[in-house]
Amino acid sequence: MTLMESFGSAATLVPPAGRPLVEVRDLGVSFVSREATVKAVNGVSFELMPGEVLCIIGESGSGKSVTMRSLMRLHPKRRTVMSGSMRVGDHDILSLSDREMNSIRGRTVSMVFQEPMTALDPVYSIGDQIAETVMRHEKCSRADAMKRALELLEFVKVPSPERRLKAFPHELSGGLRQRAMIAVALSCRPSLLLADEPTTALDATVQIQVLILLRKLQKEFGMAIILVTHDLGVAAQIADKVAVMYAGRIVEYGKVRDVLMNPAHPYTRGMLASTVHGQAKNTEIETIPGSPPDLRFLPPGCSFSPRCKYVLPECIAAVPPPIANGPDQVARCIRVGELPQTVRAGVA
Amino acid sequence: MTDMTVGSGFDAGPVPERAPEQRVRGYWQTVWQKLRYDYVTLFFMALIALIILSAVFAPLLAPIDPYKSSMVYRLKPIGYKQFILGTDEQGRDMLSRLLYGGRVSLTMGIVPVVLATSIGGLLGVLAGYLGGRPNTIIMRTMDVFFAFPSVLLAVAISGSLGNGIPNQLLTLTVVMIPPLCRVAETATSQIRGMDFVDAARASGASMPSILFRHVLINAISPVLVYASTLVSACILLASGLSFLGLGVPPPTPDWGLMLSTLRQAIYVQPLVCALPGVAILITSVAFNLVSDGLRQAMDVKG
Numbered sequence: 001m002t003l004m005e006s007f008g009s010a011a012t013l014v015p016p017a018g019r020p021l022v023e024v025r026d027l028g029v030s031f032v033s034r035e036a037t038v039k040a041v042n043g044v045s046f047e048l049m050p051g052e053v054l055c056i057i058g059e060s061g062s063g064k065s066v067t068m069r070s071l072m073r074l075h076p077k078r079r080t081v082m083s084g085s086m087r088v089g090d091h092d093i094l095s096l097s098d099r100e101m102n103s104i105r106g107r108t109v110s111m112v113f114q115e116p117m118t119a120l121d122p123v124y125s126i127g128d129q130i131a132e133t134v135m136r137h138e139k140c141s142r143a144d145a146m147k148r149a150l151e152l153l154e155f156v157k158v159p160s161p162e163r164r165l166k167a168f169p170h171e172l173s174g175g176l177r178q179r180a181m182i183a184v185a186l187s188c189r190p191s192l193l194l195a196d197e198p199t200t201a202l203d204a205t206v207q208i209q210v211l212i213l214l215r216k217l218q219k220e221f222g223m224a225i226i227l228v229t230h231d232l233g234v235a236a237q238i239a240d241k242v243a244v245m246y247a248g249r250i251v252e253y254g255k256v257r258d259v260l261m262n263p264a265h266p267y268t269r270g271m272l273a274s275t276v277h278g279q280a281k282n283t284e285i286e287t288i289p290g291s292p293p294d295l296r297f298l299p300p301g302c303s304f305s306p307r308c309k310y311v312l313p314e315c316i317a318a319v320p321p322p323i324a325n326g327p328d329q330v331a332r333c334i335r336v337g338e339l340p341q342t343v344r345a346g347v348a
Numbered sequence: 349m350t351d352m353t354v355g356s357g358f359d360a361g362p363v364p365e366r367a368p369e370q371r372v373r374g375y376w377q378t379v380w381q382k383l384r385y386d387y388v389t390l391f392f393m394a395l396i397a398l399i400i401l402s403a404v405f406a407p408l409l410a411p412i413d414p415y416k417s418s419m420v421y422r423l424k425p426i427g428y429k430q431f432i433l434g435t436d437e438q439g440r441d442m443l444s445r446l447l448y449g450g451r452v453s454l455t456m457g458i459v460p461v462v463l464a465t466s467i468g469g470l471l472g473v474l475a476g477y478l479g480g481r482p483n484t485i486i487m488r489t490m491d492v493f494f495a496f497p498s499v500l501l502a503v504a505i506s507g508s509l510g511n512g513i514p515n516q517l518l519t520l521t522v523v524m525i526p527p528l529c530r531v532a533e534t535a536t537s538q539i540r541g542m543d544f545v546d547a548a549r550a551s552g553a554s555m556p557s558i559l560f561r562h563v564l565i566n567a568i569s570p571v572l573v574y575a576s577t578l579v580s581a582c583i584l585l586a587s588g589l590s591f592l593g594l595g596v597p598p599p600t601p602d603w604g605l606m607l608s609t610l611r612q613a614i615y616v617q618p619l620v621c622a623l624p625g626v627a628i629l630i631t632s633v634a635f636n637l638v639s640d641g642l643r644q645a646m647d648v649k650g
Contacts, residue, residue, distance in 0.1 A: 072550055078480065106551030113550075119543035123565050132561075133551040184551065 021191060021224050022048040022071070026084035029066050029248075033079060036296045040066040042248040043084070048241075050191065053218060053225045055235040055256070057271075058245035061292060064228045067245070068194050071226070072109055073101055088192055107137045110185040114197040116177035120169035126153070126180045127165035130187050137188045152183040156213060175206035179213070186217065193218070195227045199234060211237050232275055236260055244268050247293050247303035253322070254329030264331035266339065267304045302332070310335055382645040389641025392634040399631055403450035410444035414601050423617045434620040436606065437613050442620055446627055449601040452513070453628070456586030456595075456602075457579045457635075459517055464524035465575045469568075471525075472532025477540055477563055487533060493526040502585055506594040516595050520582055531574045535567040569646050576639030580632030587628050603628050 029041040041063040048054050056064040069075060071086060073093060086093040089108055096104070113119035120129060130152055131145035138145075146165070153161035156179040169177055178198060185193060195214065199207040215238050218225050229235060235242055235256060242259040244252040244267065252265040263269045270288035290307035293299060299306065301316040308315065314334055322330040325337060383389060402409055411430065418439035426434045433442040475486040493501065502523045509515040539545065540563060548558045587604025589595040596602045598609065606624040614621045 074546060074549060102552045102554055104552070105549065111547070111550040113543050113547055115543055119547045121544040121548070121562050121566070132553075136552055136557075181547075184547075 020047040021050040021052075021089060022046075022226070023087040024067075024071075024084070025086075027067065027070060027086060028081075028083040029063070029070055029075065030081045031075075031079055032081055038295045039298060040248055040295060041070070042298065044245075044248070044250055045084075046243055046250065046253065048192075048224050048226065050224055051218070051222045052240045053215075053227065053238055054241045054243060055239035056226065056228045056243045056245055057230060057232065057235055059230060059271075059292060061295065062245040063248035064245050065196055066248075068111075068196060068226055068228050071192075071194060072105055072111060074111075103137070106133050106185075106190070107188045108190055109192045109194060110188070110190040112178075112181055112185045112193065112195040112198045115201050116174060116181045117169070117201070119181055120177060120184075122169055125166050125168055126172070126183075130180075130184050133184055133187045148187065149183070152187055153180070155186070156180070156183045156217070158183070174202050175210065178202060178206075178210055182210075182214070182217070186221070189221060189223075191223050193223055193225045195225060197229055198227070199231070200229070207234075208237075214238060232260065232272065244271070247298060248295065249303065249319075249332060250322075251304065251333070252329070252331040254326075258326060258329040262326075262329075264325040264329060264336045264339075265304075265333045266308045266310050266335075268331075269339075270307075310339060379645045383641065386641050386645065389638055389645070392637045392641075395630070395634045396638060399450060399634070400454060402447055403454050406444075406447040406451055410441075410447045412441035412444050414440060414444040414448045415599055416440060423613050423620065425617060426619055433623060434617060436610055436620070442623055445601040445606060446603070446623060449603045449606055449624065450627070450631075452596055452600060452602040453583055453586060453604070453631070455513075456516060456520060457583035457631070460520035460524050460586075461575050461578050461582050463517075463521045464528050464578075465571065467521070468525040468528035469532045469571050469575075472529040472534075472571075473536045473559070473564055473567055475529070476533040476536025476567070477559055479537070479540070483533070486529070490526040490529050493522075494530075498523050499585065499588060502589055503592065503594060506589055511594055511597050513596055516586060516589060519589070520586060523585065524578055524582060527578070528571065528575060532567060532571045535570045536563055539563050539566045573639055573643040573646065576642060577636060579639075580635040583628060583632055583635075587624075 024047070025045050027041055027044045028039070031038045031040060044063070044067050046054065056067065058064045066075070070082060071088065071093060073082075073096075075082075082094060084094075088104070091100070091104055091108065093101075120126070124132070127146055127149045130149035131142060134140065134145040134148050135142065140148075150161055150165055153164055158164050158176055158179050164172065164176065164180070169180070172180065178201075182198075198214065199210050202210060211234060214225065214227075217223075225238075227234070227238065239256040242252075242254065242256045243250045244259065244265065246267050252259055252263065252268045259268065260272065263272055267288070270286075273286040274288065275285075288307055293303050293306065299316065301314075301318055302308070302320050305311045305315040312335065320332045320334045322332050323334065323336045324330050411432070418435075421428070421431065421435050421439040423437055424431055424435045424439075426432070428434055431441050431443070433446065436442055436445065471486050471490075475483040496504070502519050505522055506516060506519040509519065545558060545562055548562050553561070583603075586595060587602070587607065590602045590604030591608040593608070596605060598605060603624040607621075607628075610621040610624070
């Protein structure tokens with residue numbers, strides 16, 4: 001089996017035009033322990049068309065990774081309560097049996113992890129790890145799977161792939177390891193790729209190479225990507241759409257250009273103001289005062305209200321609904337449009 | 349390499365330049381490369397091989413029947429006539445008895461450790477991977493065994509079972525299970541939290557496949573290294589039990605038992621009396637040093 005045969009029929013696997021590949025409705029995830037219940041995700045909804053790239057941005061603990069891992073049901077079963085609905089392709093994620101879930105993982109949806117050092121099993125060679133997934137889902141022979149592994153390594157532009165096929169993870173550099181990780185994720189031609197901060201552990205020069213590679217592969221394979229990051233530069237580079245998360249909610253959602261150039265939510269504005277891009281040298285970086293709320297005791301209204309400089313009494317009363325700001329942009333802020341315009345040119 | 353002429357604008361980009369072919373080593377080859385220059389470990393490995401071979405071929409090597417006693421030649425010094433290493437308190441040849449004694453002592457050192465590694469290791473891996481209630485049940489049971497000092501536990505078990513080789517093997521196995529189980533549990537619970545286990549789940553691997561292909565194989569190396577240090581402890585413990593009369597019954601030659609019966613003659617023939625002790629010492633030191641060397645060589649990741 002060659003890449004050509006297995007990847008050539010991509011068009012037939014894509015759902016009918018107009019229907020989103022991913023539909024998440026009012027997703028809630030809480031982690032229950034004896035001491036407390038942590039509400040990590042509180043009503044997240046989004047849609048993703050086939051072949052689109054969505055970036056989820058937010059600070060640590062804002063629920064971006066949790067949202068993404070929910071799509072693969074990777075949370076520990078006993079301690080997690082999930083609500084809402086998630087659909088990927090024709091599969092309703094929350095109603096699948098464990099066996100059905102296993103057949104989707106790695107095939108329809110696959111994932112690239114943040115830390116390529118620990119996400120590859122140290123005792124198997126790169127080739128074995130790619131072949132393992134191929135053999136599991138395609139029930140082909142080991143020789144065929146290794147052939148595919150070699151093609152995949154060439155595909156993610158690993159130099160001298162024959163040699164790297166037999167190499168162990170610790171023998172490769174960080175960038176090569178992340179490429180190998182991407183090869184594992186792509187091995188069964190997923191229609192949705194989840195990437196959890198795929199460039200955070202890499203150094204700056206390699207980051208951009210990996211991003212360009214991801215973007216290129218995404219175009220060639222026609223797959224959708226959900227990318228979690230806290231790096232705005234990454235988002236600007238690769239995304240079609242951006243979702244900004246804060247305290248387990250999407251506070252702003254829209255096309256990458258709209259959100260980064262014309263942010264509507266005070267949190268997005270604060271976050272954009274606190275980057276070094278487009279700022280004069282030697283000026284203090286602006287920060288958002290205060291710290292994110294405790295996810296065990298969320299305030300009843302807007303979670304950002306305690307830190308917001310535009311706060312009104314209505315903000316504290318109830319969670320603001322998503323309000324449109326232009327055709328392709330929504331923000332969960334009751335003062336959308338009232339706030340002074342600040343068009344930024346630095347980031348995108 | 350296959351020709352990448354794929355239709356529909358399917359362009360893999362320029363194929364990267366190839367570095368000259370290099371030989372890539374597998375895991376065991378890497379381990380061997382490290383061991384090759386570790387002369388101390390190699391020497392003691394050879395010594396262990398020698399001890400094991402001499403025990404296996406004891407019937408061929410022993411100059412005199414180890415059970416043949418003589419009232420005339422009691423407690424003769426090293427090098428007396430045909431007795432190369434002297435005789436014991438019943439006039440039996442020390443060299444032959446040491447060779448035959450190695451059979452019992454090495455069996456007592458290795459068999460319980462192998463059994464305990466399989467049982468304790470499996471329990472520990474299950475406890476570590478499953479977590480929660482199974483972990484509590486298995487590990488708290490082990491803690492009960494841990495409450496007793498190992499020698500006391502061994503004495504208590506073999507005292508109630510009675511002496512004899514099968515009972516002693518059982519005793520030593522039971523004593524060795526808790527520490528091995530705990531090491532396996534610790535190693536597993538560390539590995540369970542690592543990304544590659546999540547990555548295996550994310551690529552659709554089933555629970556048994558993750559447990560055996562990814563968790564067990566990564567947890568096994570600390571367990572094996574710890575098990576090899578236990579071999580010497582087990583030989584010592586077995587000798588101690590024999591010394592106390594709880595191990596193999598006389599006149600079976602066993603290093604611990606020989607040490608025990610010869611202790612009354614310590615003022616008559618001190619050198620001959622020390623010989624079984626020397627045998628125990630050399631064997632356990634050799635096993636300790638080899639396990640140390642293996643630990644360093646097997647730590648490929650570092």
